[in-house]
Amino acid sequence: MSANALPHVVIVGGGFAGLWATRALARDRVRITLIDRRNHHLFQPLLYQVATAGLSAPDIAAPLRHILRGQRNVEVRLGEVTAIDADARTVALAGDDGADDSRIGYDYLLLASGATHAYFGNDAWAEHAPGLKSLDDALGIRRRVLMAFERAEAADDPAERAAWLDFAVVGGGPTGVELAGTLAEIARHTLKDEFRHIDPARARVRLIEAGPRVLASFPPELSDNARLKLEKLGVEVVTGHAVETIDGDGYVLAGERVPARTVLWAAGVAASPLGALLDVPRDRAGRVRVEADLGVPGRPEVLVAGDLASIEQDGRPVPGVAPAAKQMGAHAARAIRARLAGRPAPPFRYRDMGNLATIGRMAAVVDLHGFKLKGLLAWWFWLWVHVLFLIGFRNRLLVLINWAWAYWSYQRHARIILDDHDDESGDAAAP
Template structure:
């Protein structure tokens, strides 16, 4: 087996996993490297952040997923260097992997548009660690409000803001409103959780800008029905652990005391792209050729959120279906290279856009077929459950969602970490982060 071509795949997300599976029947040996031991179904990550699902509902160990694929070795590790001339990948533990073909599919991270200092006050949502930190922050906000004796402090704890009006921001804001108005009803004695204000802040003119304007308008209407205040055309000027500042135009600003601000406004490519020393775009994505290889290195491929791919005048979006298609394509391209055939060009099939807003509320755009409301919600639910990996995951999600639908309850409302603030003797914890979460 060691005489077979060695394919090293960095990243166990959609692109990396689908490329691995695409090569299941080929005479190659594959090493799949990831910093984490699990594959994550990111489209439902906001459900973990808002206590609707537990982590195992949307994640599965990579070793378990690939246990029957004999040509794969899973390696838990972090890539620190890539030598494309010597065809080697170096790991943080000192390990070195020689490769015949390399796929870099390490995804994306948060982008704060030059304000990285906002990250501690406004966490983003990309990993399970992010989701658990946000869950803790949200649930602790209601607990701190219950304990607060000062009306202004209580109001600040009950002020929630989500920055960014894309699908993730819309999903987070809608679910936060449902938690405040339904899930936590009758559970507190000194506060009324329904008095919490949830704001969705979008710098552009409308939410869900990738959808047709008619669906964006319907999404905003559905959000307002849920109790979300939709703010558009107002960029954020500053965020700290005491609140945020909005630009109102004409030099005017609005300062809002808020102890829970969540970031869903932008993404940047994984920093591993820089290790290839290839040309990148403004977001750090690697510019690839038609077959997803980098210029001058036909044995090195980039896929998923890390790849900058254009079809005509449109960029291929950083969504799960695109990453899966890229992964499968890389498998086909490697197979072609091994057979001394030209690798095919990548063609993205756009199946449409969909986003959920809240209970029985969603929008779907399927190339001319536009759905909203309960029909769109059912379509969104079926699509997401269908693409979950493993029967156990599908069953768990269906069971939990059925329970939440009938009861408004969210079963995963457990706050992890110490209840006392860091290094304090009486003050409340400003951020609600556990020490381990802050060290990431």
């Protein structure tokens, strides 16, 4: 059978769900086209480390073509899907000018394009409070954070200097906690003795959570421990209040105007806009409501996985975390295999691996189904898990070296300020 006669599986998204599905189909008699807007797979759980100068971009990302170079049944296409014709079973890709450039037919389609930022109807805030979902986001945040200290150093007006040294992180989930803790470490340790007109340790780092506690998905005991550790690092933790507005000069919280030039967003996510291209039910976050086997209602040849999929298990939604995305990707491959064999696919069952979050140097919290860890032991466990799941030996080695260096020196090797149009290479971030 010629390659073109094989069933064609189109997978949109090279994140955890898309990549795990692609790999799971490596031995099947199908031809796969993997489409992504970017040429790399990103290990998102460590993205905040790039944003805070602990790691450089190549440490947590790898080219999709390199990852899949040995898988002969897959072709990688760089592009953005702009339309889906479910009746004709085709997807349209955008050209450089934004117009439809080509159409790709499929026998089976897996949508795994992930999530984007959600500002709860206040999209104008995005310009002033960037979120963290991509390497571009991380490099932009890193530039914003490092430039804040530079602008404070150059400011003559005390009020302006204070505004540049005021940092706010909105959202008390794992990303917000990790960002706030690391910002406090940078201000109090990494930048010590490097400036002549400011004391970086006097910077205010504030973590704002609208709910009653940070890390709400963790048991209260670990949530309280995380708050104490953050406060010990110098983070001001504010709970029970939501920001009312954000602009270029600061934000309003509990009716009080706070001058702050650096506000980072970690409060909400929304599904990729790709789900809107299907005429199927979606939830309030824009995620596609899928069947038990991850298929789209009325379209068994179309499946959705990862952060774009909305599915409940035991009365609760499956969380938008990396382990769930990996498991969904692998299950989507099984579902496609079952359809090819003419048999029904089994229902997806998420296996909860527990929750982990790091707070700062030698501080983390871990919840493994009631088995709780905190402090140094939890930090070592968190480090081991994240290094273990990085793709590629080179990435694991670099991350270990960089973390060992940061542990002993408090230094962050990637403190290079790039212009908005610059790309980061491994060499550019040398100590």
